[in-house]
Amino acid sequence: MRSAPTILHLDMDAFFASVEQASKPSLRGKAVVVGGLGPRGVVATASYEARVFGVHSAMPMAQARRLAPNAAYLVPRFALYRSISDQVMGLLRSLSPLVEPLSLDEAFVDLEAGGTAWDERSARLAGAKLRADIRAATALTGSVGLAASKMLAKIASERAKPDGLVLIEPGTERALLGPLSVRTLPGVGPATGDHLRRAGIHTVEELAEAGEDELVRLLGKAHGHGLFAMALARDERPVVAERETKSVSVEDTYDVDIHDRVRVATEVRRLAERCVRRLRGAGLSGRTIVLKVRRYDFSTLTRSETLRGPTDDPAVVREAAARLLESVDTTGGVRLLGVGVSGLADYTQEDLFAQAAGVDEEVSVPEEPEVSSATASRTPPERRWPAGHDVRHTAHGHGWVQGSGLGRVTVRFETPGSAPGRVRTFRTDDPALEPADPLPLVSRGPGEEGDARAGGGAVAESR
Numbered sequence: 001m002r003s004a005p006t007i008l009h010l011d012m013d014a015f016f017a018s019v020e021q022a023s024k025p026s027l028r029g030k031a032v033v034v035g036g037l038g039p040r041g042v043v044a045t046a047s048y049e050a051r052v053f054g055v056h057s058a059m060p061m062a063q064a065r066r067l068a069p070n071a072a073y074l075v076p077r078f079a080l081y082r083s084i085s086d087q088v089m090g091l092l093r094s095l096s097p098l099v100e101p102l103s104l105d106e107a108f109v110d111l112e113a114g115g116t117a118w119d120e121r122s123a124r125l126a127g128a129k130l131r132a133d134i135r136a137a138t139a140l141t142g143s144v145g146l147a148a149s150k151m152l153a154k155i156a157s158e159r160a161k162p163d164g165l166v167l168i169e170p171g172t173e174r175a176l177l178g179p180l181s182v183r184t185l186p187g188v189g190p191a192t193g194d195h196l197r198r199a200g201i202h203t204v205e206e207l208a209e210a211g212e213d214e215l216v217r218l219l220g221k222a223h224g225h226g227l228f229a230m231a232l233a234r235d236e237r238p239v240v241a242e243r244e245t246k247s248v249s250v251e252d253t254y255d256v257d258i259h260d261r262v263r264v265a266t267e268v269r270r271l272a273e274r275c276v277r278r279l280r281g282a283g284l285s286g287r288t289i290v291l292k293v294r295r296y297d298f299s300t301l302t303r304s305e306t307l308r309g310p311t312d313d314p315a316v317v318r319e320a321a322a323r324l325l326e327s328v329d330t331t332g333g334v335r336l337l338g339v340g341v342s343g344l345a346d347y348t349q350e351d352l353f354a355q356a357a358g359v360d361e362e363v364s365v366p367e368e369p370e371v372s373s374a375t376a377s378r379t380p381p382e383r384r385w386p387a388g389h390d391v392r393h394t395a396h397g398h399g400w401v402q403g404s405g406l407g408r409v410t411v412r413f414e415t416p417g418s419a420p421g422r423v424r425t426f427r428t429d430d431p432a433l434e435p436a437d438p439l440p441l442v443s444r445g446p447g448e449e450g451d452a453r454a455g456g457g458a459v460a461e462s463r
């Protein structure tokens with residue numbers, strides 16, 4: 001392990017909710033919950049003001065609404081989050097060629113490899129400058145952890161939250177890790193955590209005391225070895241710019257096509273379990289479960305389901321694979337089955353796995369021409385105005401949907417640079433109202449104010 005704390009972990013604070021607060025002045029300092037608003041929706045991110053009421057990621061939306069009835073409930077705007085993420089990742093890449101993104105708002109950076117830092121002082125300076133640069137570019141805050149390994153840099157950023165910087169001095173690692181939960185360690189997902197708890201192992205110190213042999217006995221060779229090293233704060237994993245392993249998958253080809261639906265389901269369950277064993281063996285967890293089915297006529301179908309967060313739980317993968325199988329017609333017989341997990345992470349951050357974020361479908365049938373899916377859009381009127389999304393009114397300008405229903409849509413007219421705005425209500429089919437693109441969170445100076453205002457000739461800066 002290196003001797004200087006030159007591995008940086010950045011984690012943006014309450015990312016989705018903070019973006020919403022930055023773009024909607026009336027929500028700053030208020031409880032904001034971003035997530036699926038449907039009956040089975042879950043919380044993606046809660047602002048710190050909403051967390052005070054006990055609302056957290058992965059919580060069913062109905063429960064969040066009971067805890068914080070007055071919070072603003074918004075539908076995610078992923079395109080906007082992605083564009084801000086690109087800005088942040090760009091700043092990280094200016095520090096080092098070795099940047100390893102873990103999600104839209106989280107990444108490791110090897111400062112030493114970039115020549116940006118070589119000791120405690122230079123690392124601290126680089127971290128502080130990065131936080132200032134992120135704030136200037138995006139109007140958002142991010143927390144920075146610095147340490148001599150990935151594991152500890154990640155723990156440090158967690159402690160720095162929100163809006164802070166924590167550096168773990170080399171030499172103090174074991175004392176710091178000892179009292180922490182085993183779930184803090186990479187590769188300990190909910191399932192492994194439970195397994196260890198049943199064996200009476202709760203903290204990292206207890207894990208180290210259990211000894212390597214006992215951990216190998218409990219968790220298998222690869223996982224046991226790896227975890228024991230982590231418990232001793234030995235983490236040699238390099239920051240990798242590109243993840244070599246993009247997915248972990250297993251598949252079986254059958255000599256004779258399987259026609260029996262029950263047998264197909266059994267095989268899928270078995271493959272799911274095998275896939276998870278391999279996943280855990282590599283100390284990984286993943287978000288997207290993929291089912292592959294090759295049918296009697298060699299047509300191959302892929303179905304995938306993306307969970308809210310990474311999992312290494314065999315039951316979760318098994319159930320997801322079984323759900324995916326339900327949507328596949330296997331009547332003609334099946335010659336190959338596969339189960340895979342992608343969207344890999346070496347951390348299972350929270351118990352996000354129980355809820356599916358959405359189901360993506362991808363079907364590839366050989367020798368079938370591409371068919372454009374130009375189905376007429378018959379979205380019900382209420383659906384056209386998701387809460388939190390941007391709109392533009394010909395007379396009132398730019399705003400966002402505060403709520404809609406019963407043929408009405410309520411819009412608050414404000415922009416990232418304006419004062420908190422006024423609310424007005426319209427009919428959902430009002431021709432003067434149309435969906436709009438998000439405005440930049442940080443105004444890029446005169447002449448670049450984006451938006452239709454540019455067409456209006458001389459327009460005073462709004463601040």
Ligand SMILES: [Mg+2]
Nearest residue numbers: 011012014105
């Ligand atoms: Mg974050």
